[in-house]
Amino acid sequence: MSYDLVIYNGRIVTASDILPSSIYIGINNGIIETLTTSKLSGKREIDAEGGYIMPGGVDSHVHIDQDNAPAGDNFESGSRSAVAGGTTTIIPFAIQPKKEYDLLKVVEEYHQRANKHGGSYCDYGFHLIISEPTPEMLEKTFPAVCNKEAITSVKVYTTYPRYKLSDEQLLQIFLTNRKNNVTTMVHAENSDIIDFINNKLMSKKMTDPFFHTVSRPQLAEDEASYRAISLAKVIDVPMLIVHMSCESALDHVKKAQTDLLPIFAETCPQYLFLTGDYLKHDCCHHSSQGDEFQGAKYICSPPLRATQQDLEAVWKNLINGTVTVFSSDHAPSNYDHPLGKKKGLVNGIPHFKDVPNGLPGIETRLPLLFCYGVEKGRITPQKFVELTATNPAKLYGLSETKGTIGVGLDADFTIWYPEGKMERFSLTNDMLHHSIDYTPYEGMEFTNWPRYTILRGNVCFDRDNGGVVGDKVGNYLRRKGSVLAGSRAKLNPIFQ
Ligand code: URP
Ligand code: ZN
Numbered sequence: 001m002s003y004d005l006v007i008y009n010g011r012i013v014t015a016s017d018i019l020p021s022s023i024y025i026g027i028n029n030g031i032i033e034t035l036t037t038s039k040l041s042g043k044r045e046i047d048a049e050g051g052y053i054m055p056g057g058v059d060s061h062v063h064i065d066q067d068n069a070p071a072g073d074n075f076e077s078g079s080r081s082a083v084a085g086g087t088t089t090i091i092p093f094a095i096q097p098k099k100e101y102d103l104l105k106v107v108e109e110y111h112q113r114a115n116k117h118g119g120s121y122c123d124y125g126f127h128l129i130i131s132e133p134t135p136e137m138l139e140k141t142f143p144a145v146c147n148k149e150a151i152t153s154v155k156v157y158t159t160y161p162r163y164k165l166s167d168e169q170l171l172q173i174f175l176t177n178r179k180n181n182v183t184t185m186v187h188a189e190n191s192d193i194i195d196f197i198n199n200k201l202m203s204k205k206m207t208d209p210f211f212h213t214v215s216r217p218q219l220a221e222d223e224a225s226y227r228a229i230s231l232a233k234v235i236d237v238p239m240l241i242v243h244m245s246c247e248s249a250l251d252h253v254k255k256a257q258t259d260l261l262p263i264f265a266e267t268c269p270q271y272l273f274l275t276g277d278y279l280k281h282d283c284c285h286h287s288s289q290g291d292e293f294q295g296a297k298y299i300c301s302p303p304l305r306a307t308q309q310d311l312e313a314v315w316k317n318l319i320n321g322t323v324t325v326f327s328s329d330h331a332p333s334n335y336d337h338p339l340g341k342k343k344g345l346v347n348g349i350p351h352f353k354d355v356p357n358g359l360p361g362i363e364t365r366l367p368l369l370f371c372y373g374v375e376k377g378r379i380t381p382q383k384f385v386e387l388t389a390t391n392p393a394k395l396y397g398l399s400e401t402k403g404t405i406g407v408g409l410d411a412d413f414t415i416w417y418p419e420g421k422m423e424r425f426s427l428t429n430d431m432l433h434h435s436i437d438y439t440p441y442e443g444m445e446f447t448n449w450p451r452y453t454i455l456r457g458n459v460c461f462d463r464d465n466g467g468v469v470g471d472k473v474g475n476y477l478r479r480k481g482s483v484l485a486g487s488r489a490k491l492n493p494i495f496q
């Protein structure tokens with residue numbers, strides 16, 4: 001029999017194993033139908049030439065076509081950039097706008113955005129962001145939308161004036177999520193510490209981009225992380241703290257995990273590779289010297305931390321198992337755009353507070369961790385797969401179709417070059433497929449890159465023959481509950 005696609009002569013990597021290169025993968029109708037040592041033939045055959053064959057990347061934290069980043073990526077450019085970096089599944093956010101309590105309408109709006117330019121190059125789901133919970137909404141449209149759209153995760157904030165929730169509101173959401181089998185993602189930074197420092201900085205006219213890092217100290221993340229864990233513990237509910245950057249905050253997660261609590265951590269490339277120096281206007285890494293504002297390109301929250309030791313601490317927690325998922329937090333804004341990063345430069349005066357937060361990184365997430373983690377020997381290929389595909393698929397209810405390589409699962413793959421086959425290069429922004437005018441990783445050296453990205457049996461990125469060659473065939477993903485957390489003890493009767 002002939003398959004739609006056969007992939008062979010590569011080393012299949014899962015979160016637990018590396019299989020020998022004698023295995024053939026037979027794919028029909030977008031599904032992995034056979035894994036065998038017998039030779040297979042297909043309408044198309046890909047010789048992986050000894051390179052790693054990994055499950056397609058699952059990027060479970062990306063911001064696409066959100067109102068708060070009007071100079072960012074839309075679904076076309078964001079998903080194009082995803083597949084060009086080896087990612088086949090993304091989970092962007094559908095944000096509840098102010099005074100909108102019909103969450104069905106909120107998600108409908110994001111479906112329209114996803115379809116606006118002919119759809120998405122990769123598969124996608126939505127997390128909900130709840131910014132204004134009301135009891136009626138949590139009773140009615142919240143379960144309705146989770147049910148109708150098969151959404152099983154919600155992000156909430158402890159900071160940003162527009163989004164932050166009180167501890168009581170957080171508890172209410174944890175309880176609602178527990179009742180609806182929904183996983184909570186928390187952005188944990190203490191907003192009063194930040195506001196207090198901000199006001200001092202403003203009164204002293206310390207408004208350069210660099211002061212963004214001063215305004216959001218590690219203690220703000222430490223305190224809010226500990227508090228979020230405490231609140232989650234009251235309800236005994238699974239929770240992931242997103243974009244963690246701080247060793248003492250990660251220590252709280254580690255302690256909670258040691259106590260067998262269902263507490264998870266996410267980190268992102270920027271907290272492994274970039275220090276706060278990048279926000280200084282005279283940082284040696286900047287492309288155009290003389291532009292005093294370009295530190296704004298590196299404004300994200302939590303901010304880039306001060307020292308190389310801070311980065312090392314995050315690496316350590318990535319390796320020792322505290323960190324559960326490695327996502328991009330792709331939250332791009334063009335630099336040279338009045339609604340982008342330059343929004344924070346009015347009449348030549350910088351105001352870091354007015355700069356849209358976030359960095360682009362959907363396309364560089366996997367190559368960065370592969371080149372500097374796997375190829376440098378800091379993490380195993382299996383650990384790479386666990387952090388970038390398997391765990392996010394398990395945590396967000398996609399593991400029946402995504403996140404690993406096995407018979408019956410979606411035929412989503414990232415195939416890497418065999419060692420030494422790809423000519424190493426220094427990254428420039430024009431190599432990337434987002435619609436953003438810079439990359440924070442300009443000039444970094446790459447020794448490997450996804451050679452092929454395959455979504456449900458379709459080659460959507462072929463680096464040596466046409467680049468992004470796929471169509472916008474991405475599907476909306478209906479998700480199940482998390483399988484990482486295990487089962488919960490009975491809900492305390494006073495919370496029933
Ligand atoms: O700086 C960031 N990460 N901005 C995006 C919004 C968020 O907090 O996730
Ligand atoms: Zn956040």
Ligand code: ZN
Nearest residue numbers: 277283284285
């Ligand atoms: Zn520098």
Ligand code: ZN
Nearest residue numbers: 061063329331
């Ligand atoms: Zn984010």
